[in-house]
Amino acid sequence: MNADVTQNPATPARNLLARIGTGHLVLAALLLAYPLVSSDFFLTQIGGYSLIFGMLALSLSLLAGYGGMVSLAQISFAGVAGYTVAIFGENNSNILGFGWPWWLVMPLALFFAATSSALIGWVSVRTEGIYTIMITLAVATAAFYFVRQNYTLFNGFPGYTGLRAPIVFGVNFRDPVPFYYMCLVAATLSYAAVLYAARSTFGLTLQAIRDNPRRMRAIGFDVTAHKVVAWFYAGLIAGLAGVLLVWFNGRISPGTINVAAAINVLIIAVIGGLKHPIGPFVGAVMVVLMQTFAIDIVGAERFNTLIGVFFLAIVFFSPDGILGLWGQLRQRLAQEDLRSRQ
Amino acid sequence: MRIHRRTLLALALATGLTAPAMAVAQAEDIKIGVLATFEGAFTVLGEDGERGALTALDEVGGMAAGNKIVVVRGSSDASPDSAIRAARKLVEQDGVKILVGPLSGDEGIAVKDYAKTQPGVTFINGSSAAQDTTLRDPAENFFRFSTDGAQWMAGLGTYAYNEKGYKNVAVVAEDYSFPYTQVFGFMAEFCKAGGKVPSKSWVPIGNKDYSSVIAAIPDDVDAVYVALGGADAVNFLTQFQQSGGEAPLIGGSITVDQTVLTSKGRLRDVLIGTPAAGPTADTNDTPEWNAFVEAYKKQEGAFPSPSLFAHAYYIGMKAALLALEETGGKLDDDGANFRKVLSSLSFETPTGKVSLDKNRNAIADIYLTEVTEGPDGNLLNKLIKVVPQVNQTLGIDEAEFLALGAVSRENPSCP
Incomplete structure (x- = not known):
């Protein structure tokens, strides 16, 4: 059913550049030029890592922003993809590791992530609001404890090590610059897909369902099916992020997908703002910078307090996250502008 | 409005470009x-x-x-x-x-x-x-x-078997590589001396409820070897005491460490007299x-x-x-x-x-210790014996030691 609803309604042929928009072009140029000015650390540990967590938060904001379903289990779907890479690809933990090539493992990982997401979605669309959060939190917690205690499939606490990013045409994708561009391409694809889907018939239907499911059902739309498809797409994005995350870390263990990580994703989405798909990425950059450097500002004992206070302040001053702050600022500037013209 | 937007953009650009450069460390220290x-x-x-x-x-x-x-x-x-x-x-x-x-x-x-x-x-x-x-x-x-954790156990297995007279010991330990190493070190000596370990319970780090673990400890064991750390040790010991556990304990290196001995609660009854071994002894x-x-x-x-x-x-x-x-x-x-x-x-x-x-x-050097009450009521690890210059293969020939295999939940085993 999704094949026909995702069709873009015929738009008048416009200049492609104009459709993309100046803001996006400037942003793209900046991101493409970023490796020229940054150290390897800022390229991967800040840049790549922010893009990966931005994608995870994007998959949450796709569900929450357009579908009204807040999920805490996105990190678990990333974990499904990550463990798939470890089990079917190569690892050096001497457990499983079928050694399949990356071009086979990666689609498989995405498929597993998306399918498990759709399955969990199918269960949780019967709930609403806080209950969706509870049920997905339960899923995330259960997934964490399961992989930590299962040794035959997931190798328990230590997890899998020695997971390598592919080397294609002599380019090692774990080297800082190729890795950054790989993350950038993946993030751009996910971002563009969400932007596109939001304006498609499917996206509009989903938003209508978010606003009034009963009315949509009365008109004759299959509410559950639309929601489950949204979960499937969100799972795809989370899975892509999960694959990049294990290539980035070179390893995966239960610590990668614990409850703290699940909540981290939610925090990133909320800090950035759920109103626009750029929000998660803005939030990810802020959160990653904070988590990396807070320990240098206040020392080892209280750095988590500083991070907490910062998040509290953002949510307090702008319930819409950093995007909301930007909106407020723009409004004020516009007013000032009008005043100065008088 | 356009001007403002551009100014802001330029500002953002400038900060974005300079931030990484500023963060590059330059130090002579x-x-x-x-x-x-x-x-x-x-x-x-x-x-x-x-x-x-x-x-x-x-x-x-x-x-x-x-x-x-x-x-x-x-x-x-x-x-x-x-x-x-x-x-x-x-x-x-x-x-x-x-x-x-x-x-x-x-x-x-x-x-x-x-x-x-x-x-x-x-x-x-x-x-x-x-x-x-x-x-x-x-x-x-x-x-x-x-x-390493196996070295820290030097002398404990023999001491438990010969001096304390424990023949059957159950093991409760956290489920990751360090406790595996500790259990390995303990059992290497204990099993060699003739002791048996009929049951091993591996619990995840951060476990809160030990009732099922405590229930699974066989009734006929002479002692329980516990290799848990920090909050896990405190939780287990408290629940073990509350559920009327009577078997004496043998401690892993971090189970009867100061981080656990200084915690509040009625742990002292179960802890006093517990033998353990590690790289330090409080009454040294x-x-x-x-x-x-x-x-x-x-x-x-x-x-x-x-x-x-x-x-x-x-x-x-x-x-x-x-x-x-x-x-x-x-x-x-x-x-x-x-x-x-x-x-x-x-x-x-x-x-x-x-x-x-x-x-x-x-x-x-590794120290064999026993928990005692200090003069001011603190619990302390009393020094029993110093095992001098323990190496990583515990005095066993290297090839022979490597042949024992990597430490894991199953290795070693002497039920």
Whole structure:
């Protein structure tokens, strides 16, 4: 059913550049030029890592922003993809590791992530609001404890090590610059897909369902099916992020997908703002910078307090996250502008 | 409006471009990274580790060969991922050439793997004590002056069998590489002496409810060997006492450590008389140890007696400082000379002489202890016996020792 609803309604042929928009072009140029000015650390540990967590938060904001379903289990779907890479690809933990090539493992990982997401979605669309959060939190917690205690499939606490990013045409994708561009391409694809889907018939239907499911059902739309498809797409994005995350870390263990990580994703989405798909990425950059450097500002004992206070302040001053702050600022500037013209 | 937007954009651009440049470190002082668990279930242990490292630094007035030492801290939560992230930040962003840490078993194995990708940086272990951090597939630039968890058990198995008369012992331990190593060390001696271990329970880190574990302990065992750390040990011991557990205990090195003995509650009834072994003993009364305790107590928030984490980080930091002193603080050859000096370093610590084997793992004295009540009501580890100069293969021939296989949930076994 999704094949026909995702069709873009015929738009008048416009200049492609104009459709993309100046803001996006400037942003793209900046991101493409970023490796020229940054150290390897800022390229991967800040840049790549922010893009990966931005994608995870994007998959949450796709569900929450357009579908009204807040999920805490996105990190678990990333974990499904990550463990798939470890089990079917190569690892050096001497457990499983079928050694399949990356071009086979990666689609498989995405498929597993998306399918498990759709399955969990199918269960949780019967709930609403806080209950969706509870049920997905339960899923995330259960997934964490399961992989930590299962040794035959997931190798328990230590997890899998020695997971390598592919080397294609002599380019090692774990080297800082190729890795950054790989993350950038993946993030751009996910971002563009969400932007596109939001304006498609499917996206509009989903938003209508978010606003009034009963009315949509009365008109004759299959509410559950639309929601489950949204979960499937969100799972795809989370899975892509999960694959990049294990290539980035070179390893995966239960610590990668614990409850703290699940909540981290939610925090990133909320800090950035759920109103626009750029929000998660803005939030990810802020959160990653904070988590990396807070320990240098206040020392080892209280750095988590500083991070907490910062998040509290953002949510307090702008319930819409950093995007909301930007909106407020723009409004004020516009007013000032009008005043100065008088 | 357009003007404002452009100004803002330019501002954003400018800050974005300069921020990475500003953050690039430029220092003439020697930076040493200290990686410990400042968050999660092992926070108390990590903070005491840091105290140990700072004690070593204070001894030399924060200077080595005329260079000021700057400590940069990195925090993990005992998971290997977080340890790697913190280590990467210290090495790749802060530019430390010497890193002391990490604290926990699997973190050590992960950091060892990372060390292989950073040949110009010297990694000196904190207190992580998994066997395979140095025994199998070691990294050239990873040094452990603090001995491993199997070494820490030296003398305990024989003591439990011969002196205490325990023939059947059940094992309760956390489910990761460090407790595997500890159980291995204990059972190697205990099974050799003739003892049997009919049941082993592996519990996840951070477990809160031990009722099913306690119920699964067979009735006919003479004692229970417990290798749990921090909050887990306190939770287990409390519940064991409440459920009327009567079997005497045998302690892993961190189970009856100061981080557990100083906790509040009715633990003392079950704990007094518990034999254990480890790299330190609270009632050690050599002048070197007493001087160390005095120096340690000057640190903020110190325990009555340094925990083994403080001790391990102290030894690691001390080794780094001694080697720096000898090389004149020079690390310009990517630390090659520094590491050469480290490899052949042999020095007197508060707990006797420490030197390294060919895998850069320590050979050191191990202390057999028993929990007693101190003069002011504190619980202390009373020194029973010193096992001198224990090496990583526990005195067994290396080939024979390697043939015993890697430590795991199943290995060793003597039901």
